[in-house]
Amino acid sequence: MTLLQKYIHAVKQELPQAQKEDIGRELQANILDQLDAIQEQTGREATEQEVAGILEKLGHPAQVAARYSPVTPLVSSELMPAYKLVINYVLGLALLLHTLKSAMVFLQAEHYKISQALMQLIYGFIDQATMIFTSVTIAFYLAAKSGMLSTWGNNRNWRAQDLSEQEYDWQKIRGSDILTDLSSCGFMLLLIWHKFWMSDASLQQLRVDFSPAIASYLPWMTALLLCSVAFYIWCAIQPVWSKLKLQLNIVQNTMYAALFFFFSQLDALIHNIGLPAILDLQRLDRGIRLACFAYVLYLLYECVRDGRRLQQLGSVPTGTRLTD
Known part of the structure; x- marks a missing residue:
């Protein structure tokens, strides 16, 4: 079996049964035309190295078969x-x-x-x-x-007409951001109302709980979280930042910032309710208050960012394509 015959046979092995013979003859004719061109130029038959060069230039048999009969x-x-x-x-x-x-x-x-x-x-x-x-x-x-x-x-x-108006690249709300926000709201709701879904045995094993100073504000935070969940679901249905969405996001972030700033100023956010006591409870409480204050700074940054974006939407004529 010559090198050309082995190559044609290898290609046919990668083809559907109904196409093997037709594609095999077409490919062989194509290769023979190239060999005839070499013979006309040199006055001799192509050497085995020249045949190998043509075959290698065509590509691996599996790749050649895929070009002739693409895989669905x-x-x-x-x-x-x-x-x-x-x-x-x-x-x-x-x-x-x-x-x-x-x-x-x-x-x-x-x-x-x-x-x-x-x-x-x-x-x-x-x-x-x-x-x-x-x-x-x-x-x-x-x-x-x-x-x-x-x-x-x-x-x-x-x-x-169904295309949404997007003047800036940042107007596209990423799904990862929506899922992160929804997960955060869900976790906070579970944390706030843990007494309603945890078993009695699990509650007895708790070592810390919210302090009385913060417990009275948890219903207000729950209402804010539920509003945020509804807002993020709306963003998931229509994932484009509009003026109204930016305004609502600024309002909710401002309310969160005020609430968490208040939390960061309290003397104690958690207190010990079980035994054995957590070591260095005051240090843990101080870390939580610092985290609340850091979150306030991040929320203020988002308010400033959304404020600038709101100004951009109000100052650019509709239909003008800009980048962030």
């Missing part, structure tokens, strides 16, 4: 936008639920090990993400094969 992807390019959207939302929802579940386990633990809780959160989400990615991919592949997603993929009902 699991998710077609027409469905890729919808596929990415579903993957992002399902993964985001899974991350949110897994974070809240991990937070509940962490709050009921006898020993507070932040590093261990983070590792459990990461590995648990990776396991869920793998299953979600596989399931969504298989679902899209089977639905596309059956023709169920043809209308969705073609976007036949799309209209130019």
Whole structure:
């Protein structure tokens, strides 16, 4: 078997049965034309090294077969936008639920090990993400094969009038930011109202709780957190910063900043309620108050940033394309 015959045979092995002979003859004719051109130029037949050079230039047999008969992807390019959207939302929802579940386990633990809780959160989400990615991919592949997603993929009902107004790149609200904010609100709500969902045995094992000075303000913080959850859900449905969204974000961040600044000025945020007592409770309380003050500074930065963005939206004519 000559080198050319071995190459043609290798390519045909990578092709569907119905296309093997036709593509094999076409490829062989193409290679023979190149060999004839060498013979016309040199006056002799091509050497084995020259034949090998032509074959290597064509590429590996598997690559050549893929060019002649492209492999059908699991998710077609027409469905890729919808596929990415579903993957992002399902993964985001899974991350949110897994974070809240991990937070509940962490709050009921006898020993507070932040590093261990983070590792459990990461590995648990990776396991869920793998299953979600596989399931969504298989679902899209089977639905596309059956023709169920043809209308969705073609976007036949799309209209130019439905495009949202975005003058700046920063107006696109990232899904990761929304999920982070929702997870934070969910964790804070679980933390504030832990007495309503923790078992009696877990409550008896608690060593610290909110001090009376801060407990009276928790209903106000709960109302603010619930409003924030509704706001972030709205942002998830319409992920574009508008003037109204920026104004509401400034208002809620200002209220959070005032509340956490008040917390940072209290003499005590937590107090010991169980035995054995946590070592150096005053040091832990001071660290929490410093964290509250640092969070206030971050919220003030966000208010200033959103204020500047609000001015930008009000000063730029509609339809002008700018960058942040």
